Amino acid sequence: MKLLQSLFVITSLVVTTTCVAAEPLASWQEGARKHTIIEFVKKTTTEGSKDFIAVADRVAVFDNDGTLWAEQPAYFQLFFALSQVKQLAPDNPQWKTTQPYADILQGKMPAHMTEKDLIELVMNTHAGMTSEVFTQQVSSWMSSAKHPITKKPFTDMVYQPMLELLTYLREHDYKTFIVSGGGVEFMRAWAPDVYGIPAEQIIGSRIASEYKVIDGVPKIVRLPELEFNNDKAGKPIGIYNAIGKRPIIAVGNSDGDRAMLEWTTAGAESRLGVIVHHTDKEREWAYDKDSKIGKLDKALIQAEKENWLVVDMKNDWSVVYKK
Amino acid sequence: MKLLQSLFVITSLVVTTTCVAAEPLASWQEGARKHTIIEFVKKTTTEGSKDFIAVADRVAVFDNDGTLWAEQPAYFQLFFALSQVKQLAPDNPQWKTTQPYADILQGKMPAHMTEKDLIELVMNTHAGMTSEVFTQQVSSWMSSAKHPITKKPFTDMVYQPMLELLTYLREHDYKTFIVSGGGVEFMRAWAPDVYGIPAEQIIGSRIASEYKVIDGVPKIVRLPELEFNNDKAGKPIGIYNAIGKRPIIAVGNSDGDRAMLEWTTAGAESRLGVIVHHTDKEREWAYDKDSKIGKLDKALIQAEKENWLVVDMKNDWSVVYKK
Ligand SMILES: [Ca+2]
Ligand SMILES: [Ca+2]
Numbered sequence: 001m002k003l004l005q006s007l008f009v010i011t012s013l014v015v016t017t018t019c020v021a022a023e024p025l026a027s028w029q030e031g032a033r034k035h036t037i038i039e040f041v042k043k044t045t046t047e048g049s050k051d052f053i054a055v056a057d058r059v060a061v062f063d064n065d066g067t068l069w070a071e072q073p074a075y076f077q078l079f080f081a082l083s084q085v086k087q088l089a090p091d092n093p094q095w096k097t098t099q100p101y102a103d104i105l106q107g108k109m110p111a112h113m114t115e116k117d118l119i120e121l122v123m124n125t126h127a128g129m130t131s132e133v134f135t136q137q138v139s140s141w142m143s144s145a146k147h148p149i150t151k152k153p154f155t156d157m158v159y160q161p162m163l164e165l166l167t168y169l170r171e172h173d174y175k176t177f178i179v180s181g182g183g184v185e186f187m188r189a190w191a192p193d194v195y196g197i198p199a200e201q202i203i204g205s206r207i208a209s210e211y212k213v214i215d216g217v218p219k220i221v222r223l224p225e226l227e228f229n230n231d232k233a234g235k236p237i238g239i240y241n242a243i244g245k246r247p248i249i250a251v252g253n254s255d256g257d258r259a260m261l262e263w264t265t266a267g268a269e270s271r272l273g274v275i276v277h278h279t280d281k282e283r284e285w286a287y288d289k290d291s292k293i294g295k296l297d298k299a300l301i302q303a304e305k306e307n308w309l310v311v312d313m314k315n316d317w318s319v320v321y322k323k
Numbered sequence: 324m325k326l327l328q329s330l331f332v333i334t335s336l337v338v339t340t341t342c343v344a345a346e347p348l349a350s351w352q353e354g355a356r357k358h359t360i361i362e363f364v365k366k367t368t369t370e371g372s373k374d375f376i377a378v379a380d381r382v383a384v385f386d387n388d389g390t391l392w393a394e395q396p397a398y399f400q401l402f403f404a405l406s407q408v409k410q411l412a413p414d415n416p417q418w419k420t421t422q423p424y425a426d427i428l429q430g431k432m433p434a435h436m437t438e439k440d441l442i443e444l445v446m447n448t449h450a451g452m453t454s455e456v457f458t459q460q461v462s463s464w465m466s467s468a469k470h471p472i473t474k475k476p477f478t479d480m481v482y483q484p485m486l487e488l489l490t491y492l493r494e495h496d497y498k499t500f501i502v503s504g505g506g507v508e509f510m511r512a513w514a515p516d517v518y519g520i521p522a523e524q525i526i527g528s529r530i531a532s533e534y535k536v537i538d539g540v541p542k543i544v545r546l547p548e549l550e551f552n553n554d555k556a557g558k559p560i561g562i563y564n565a566i567g568k569r570p571i572i573a574v575g576n577s578d579g580d581r582a583m584l585e586w587t588t589a590g591a592e593s594r595l596g597v598i599v600h601h602t603d604k605e606r607e608w609a610y611d612k613d614s615k616i617g618k619l620d621k622a623l624i625q626a627e628k629e630n631w632l633v634v635d636m637k638n639d640w641s642v643v644y645k646k
Contacts, residue, residue: 175523184567188567199568200500200566202567209560210556218582218585220559220563233534234534236534237532237533240543241507243523244522245522259541263534263541266540
């Protein structure tokens with residue numbers, strides 16, 4: 001009887017594995033794009049294949065805004081900054097009479113913010129506190145905030161097909177990383193739970209910070225100074241600094257990802273570059289070269305030359321948001 | 324017969340696991356230090372224990388020079404820099420008549436190097452090439468270089484008891500990281516093979532680098548400018564930037580690790596700080612507060628107050644170098 005039980009356990013394990021492998025990328029429509037992804041993963045992970053990549057080198061990098069979750073009508077981190085203005089207002093009475101803070105405090109979307117205004121807004125809302133307090137502020141906001149148009153929690157606006165792609169790659173021993181222009185500590189507060197990507201595999205822009213012992217208690221204090229901008233040519237550099245090797249797969253959605261895709265796919269051996277093209281104005285948003293957020297122009301032109309896979313959200317995805 | 328074979332496989336697996344778990348830290352002498360480490364790992368990884376730490380938070384950070392491998396009579400990276408001077412001499416004819424390069428080219432250990440000389444030496448030997456060429460240079464040197472005193476390959480001078488500690492922690496789902504003042508890309512060229520720590524779990528000092536497309540080929544070029552010094556108060560910052568969380572275990576050997584140990588062990592929940600004290604002049608070197616390399620003074624005083632574990636190499640380790 002014990003022998004039979006053992007065999008039953010073994011058989012169940014085999015059956016389970018087979019089922020998982022049977023339908024990868026379930027929310028991707030059958031067709032050329034899905035086929036290309038699956039064939040790429042197969043050839044780079046099948047022993048004996050001429051395109052086989054050793055496990056230690058299986059690095060897949062994903063942009064976040066517009067690639068793993070939505071980014072319209074503004075980067076979601078901006079909504080956090082606006083909420084922070086309200087939270088921090090009691091300590092900043094001058095904001096009542098200073099723009100854009102006065103508008104924000106009255107619940108209006110601030111008009112005409114210059115880039116300088118925007119950077120100042122980020123510094124005023126992301127710096128000055130300890131590392132632990134900041135993480136707590138992001139978590140607290142994320143647990144209750146809703147998107148202004150869809151009314152969904154922001155973490156429900158992650159893309160189901162991309163969650164499936166992340167899982168599929170990890171099942172084939174690819175290590176998945178986020179490489180985003182967004183703030184690294186903003187993402188680390190929620191992305192590990194949402195994407196299954198550990199904090200140390202999240203690369204992003206960051207402000208400076210300082211180690212200080214305050215009243216005998218060691219703390220890391222966040223400073224109002226942009227230290228690293230993980231965007232455009234900063235993405236390959238961010239990857240080199242954090243991982244030390246060229247990815248095998250890179251996925252992005254805008255010109256901010258062009259350098260990362262270009263560096264990735266210029267590597268020897270097999271490489272895969274993927275661009276998510278926002279083409280679905282019914283279920284999500286449709287935008288590319290004329291968009292202020294997630295502008296996709298040069299990278300789309302280069303995609304053809306470089307043979308990057310351009311995913312057409314409308315036609316390639318049967319589901320958009322997380323189920 | 325198949326049933327019996329299945330059972331045999333299962334039984335073998337169980338037996339193997341038991342054997343591995345039966346003698347952890349085999350090169351550590353029985354006694355208080357070994358006991359403390361094992362009890363700490365048990366209580367933080369046993370479900371139901373009041374000191375249980377979730378797997379995602381099991382972060383253990385290790386200094387490298389003097390903690391995972393030896394560092395006398397000079398940091399081993401310096402020997403690489405000296406070797407690089409010879410390799411790069413044909414492109415730098417002026418070195419024949421410039422100190423300290425003239426001495427180095429004649430095989431003499433350069434005398435009286437100021438800190439400025441040293442930084443210039445590092446920039447001249449670690450920058451100017453692409454990321455891939457630099458990694459190749461380190462690998463090539465490491466494959467043939469020998470330590471001037473022991474005549475061993477440098478990678479044979481890693482500490483057997485620390486290899487066992489790394490393995491023991493990983494068996495208990497701790498993620499092991501290097502957090503070193505040494506150059507991150509210097510370490511990434513050999514440390515993954517030697518310690519079983521993947522490239523992306525190595526944090527170190529780094530020079531700046533630049534993404535460039537040269538003759539149509541995307542490259543990362545290393546620049547002669549120190550961008551981040553991962554030492555002293557830089558260590559907690561390096562950890563925060565790369566991992567985003569406070570470690571549970573920190574291991575070091577000098578005052579350069581004081582801030583990292585202090586920040587780690589000030590965390591809530593159980594934490595373990597460990598200092599490797601070099602006390603064995605027969606099998607290795609004996610040094611602490613008066614040493615130029617790996618000076619251990621303030622951290623040793625603080626260890627008592629903070630209850631950090633001070634490992635006595637002579638008495639706690641039955642073997643020093645990798646077997
Ligand atoms: Ca994007
Ligand atoms: Ca050290």
